[in-house]
Amino acid sequence: MMSNNSESTWWKEAVIYQIYPRSFKDSNGDGIGDLQGIISKLDYIKSLGVDAVWLNPIFTSPNDDNGYDISDYRSIMTDFGTMSDFDELLKQMHQKELKLILDLVPNHSSDEHFWFQESRKSRDNPYRDYYHWWPAENGKPNERFSFFDVNRDAWRYDEKTDAYYLHYFSIKQPDLNWENPKLRQEMYDVLSFWFDKGVDGFRMDVVPFISKDVSFPPIPARFNGSFGDYYANGPFLHDYLKEMNREVLSKYNGVSIAEGVGVNTEDVHLFVNPDRKELDMLYHFDGMGIGFTPDGFKEPHPDGYSLLEFKQVYTKWDKAFEKGWGTIYLGNHDQPRMLTRWGNDAPEFRDLSAKMLHTFLLTMRATPFIFHGDEIGMANIKFDDITDYRDIESINMHHYLSSNGGDLQRFMSAQKITARDNGRTPFQWDDSQNAGFTDGEPWLKVNPNHKEVNVKYQENDKDSILSYFKSLIALRKNNKTLIYGEYQLLDATNKSVYAYSRNDENGTFLVLLNFTSVDAKFDTDYDLNNSELILSNYLYMDMGAILKPYQACIYKF
Template sequence: MKPKNILFVLPLLFSCLLFKPALAQVKKATIEKKWWKEAVVYQIYPRSFKDSNGDGVGDIKGIISKLDYIKSLGIDVVWLNPIYGSPNADNGYDISDYQAIMKEFGTMEDFDALLKGMHQRGLKLVMDLVVNHSSDEHKWFQESRKSRDNPYRDYYHWWPAEKGKPAFRPGAFEADGSGWRYDKTTDSYYLHYFNYKQPDLNWENPKVRQEIYTMMNWWFKKGIDGFRMDVIPFIAKDTTFPVITKEELDSKYEGRWDVYFASNPNLHNYLQEMNKELLSKYDIMSVAEGAGMLKSTALNFVDPERHELNMGYHFDGTNLGYVPGYFKKMNPNWSLVEFKKIYSDWDAVYDKKGWGTIYLGNHDQPRMTSRWGNDSPEFRDYSSKMLTTFLLSMKGTPYYYNGDEIGMTNAKFNKIEDYRDIETLAEYERLKNTGGDLKQFIEDQKTGGARDNGRTPFQWNDSKNGGFSTIEPWLKVNDNHVTLNAAAQEKDPNSVLNYFRKMVKLRKNNPVLIYGKYTLIDAKNPNIYAYTRELDGKKVLVMLNFRSKKAKLNTNINLKNAKLLIGNYTKSSNGLELKPYEAVVLAIK
């Protein structure tokens, strides 16, 4: 190189060195794209999806028969509720054999055919991992309860009766509220955070953890694409089981047992071990059901640098609006301002790192249209489409529950005999034992309460039993299936179903709706939820009216050159005043 060229290059080299930190900072802020961030997840509750053999219970072959329908939705991932061997105390969340299929659902050959059929259609399958507890009919527990020196004794949490009653721990599905059950065979109590037929596994025992990792690996080798991990924050326990006073619960854990359950420091050691030994070896999706997860602790699960899980979902949104002191009694005048704050605050949690989720309903929740929208004939379709717009235009992986794509609503059963859910039945029994108002309880379950509202069979057509089964199903079909069903909506280009398909397509075709920065607009507006999404010079405005009356957005955003991307009315509003339950997505400057 000639001397004069060297003189020319030296300032350039100095400039590069000078700006190297800034360049590195820009590189660090670059979005890390992943398939599971871009996916739309469709949850299938197999017991209620499609019955193929006329026994009144949905099954795997029923799902197979509807794979083309599932593919037509445009979704990417199916999250399948538990299909493992189970005596069904809690609809499959009590597992007696992790490497078998529940007889009601079919065989392992049926599962293999389902997985193959999904992969052939470009769909991924995520299984439900339930390893905080097993069934009391699992061989591990059957051995564990035989004697105090049984090799499987330490697979579960036992407390010898001679030490007195163990310190209180709540049992979610028990009429007496206790999470301990006395077992006379060995004169001991065993722990169960849920029903007594769901004893908690002892993750403090390394043998238990290795058994679980081996089982998970077996499923991965079959070709599944990930796990949704049921109450995974609860797996770690303080085995001294100290007394937790109300004062301690209030001061350290926001007065919530779920926060206490999710606070054991060993939890993240176990999740990191799981990641190192298993999850990191596959290109899969891992999502925590974030029971007890707070905004302050969420990144402990999903910060990529911690090597634990991909994402988690919180309960702050779905907990909103319940009346304190009552079992899932919904306040019809819940605050949209608070609703917006919850989702905005959670968006901020993942603004710099980690990844979140967005959902409004699932198998543990009432139907989203009945709870967050308006299920009257006048507004049902509009509000359902509006909620779909919200779910598919927010940041975070959207989880969409089967049946919501046609706007299914709460069943609103009038008598306890129609319910099947273990949680609802236990609470009814508790109220009966304590002289509670049983009539009011049934009324409360119609809107915000019973999980069975979200579990009624899928409404395929207007025939008897909604085309779900040839006989009376395990849970009654909603009476409105005669007019509200998939077959009718397939024929209607303006149906809730076809709007869902359009909204999925819009999200996929516009990365700004996936990775774009979220900014809340007009935060104090009690009627409209509005926000922008921005990415690479593109900006989108989403306006959602959550009310049954016209409402106006207060903003100085100029809509003069705005382009309509989608709207849930045949003729969308062209200004800032929205019709009842109107949803509008605009590309703006």
């Protein structure tokens, strides 16, 4: 194990709890979660045993992409409250020894941002070069793919100055021009503004995309339509990240986390190797891409996902982070609920598989990110009608398929499993109307299963998913081997069981996870009779080489 992996820092040892503010807790009855709602639930958050909270964007935004289209990086969206509310939230969190991580969106702003409003006025406007413009008299620029545009075209023609502007995402999310040093300084000033307020770090949205080849040549054939991989290979990316570190990050005791879309295992050390002085952590997307059909839009394979591939991916990435530090997650605001995607949300297996997945997250060598609601086993809502969706990705893809003769029934079926709104339904606090989330009309429908799945029912149940989750966090914190210890994959060819060890000079832990709904055998050289069963999601355990459905066991040697 590399020495920089064992060097103690707060963010390596932390469990980070992600809150999607719009869906967490509404304090004023408008159907939208807000900062005062989060403040009212800080004791609950503290009770989980987590160390830090990552908030999705809370900045002023017209909400074309639910806050990832920012129109003012220094003010709070009115839906969420005021700057005074934010200051109170930060103060109370620090009093409770909770750290706060904000979401930086450095690749693009809203088209309603002052910079862009000025930029589109004229070709000689001082803000023109804050964005990527292409004069129409030079012809249509080479193809760039837009993830959210209904036409999939990342170049938008603007009549005012007879030019195209670049938007990798929505037409209302123009890409910022990091090749302009003035723009870079603006973004560094934004970071300093929030650090000076006392925030403890930033998760940086699609930060590998910030550097572009401004000649916009044709995309090389070797990328074969993998636009994200191409976008993440800008010529000056690491120069900008080093500059960001030098100008801002190195001056504060905060954490910097890259959303590593397009980053592979061969290149990840360029971001997180501490000797390079760029960023602290990165999370990858390889795991999230497992189990899709090759021709559908985020369509799960009818046979499910391969556990062999799952194990290979996470083992490969553990190795990649030997020069630096990684993260581990199975769900977030851009993903469906982890229980539905990776476990089994049928009532008979819900608790067992949720506990099994948490066992994986909290025993790997990486900083775990837990998406709010997963600690109680929230599941996909599985909408039948496109009008129930609020996410621009689902809505625009439905429109695109409808306009191009696509199979809408196939698309809607896949969305029940993979749509992002499945992870964004309101938090389930209790069994009352709207699950205790709001007294008004919720911005997104509440999952009907809140009658059975909620915090109220689980808080005082020692056998609940929530209680098990808290026990896992306590186990991790009390055993640094589960944080810094070496990871070794065992029984690698087992198609049903994920087995691995964590060990260092303080001892060895064996983790056994059955990812299936039937009994599964496993093979290991460890003698379980000479071990202590530390934790299991079953109340009893036969000491043979059989795991019950979705069983999770942690042994100590």
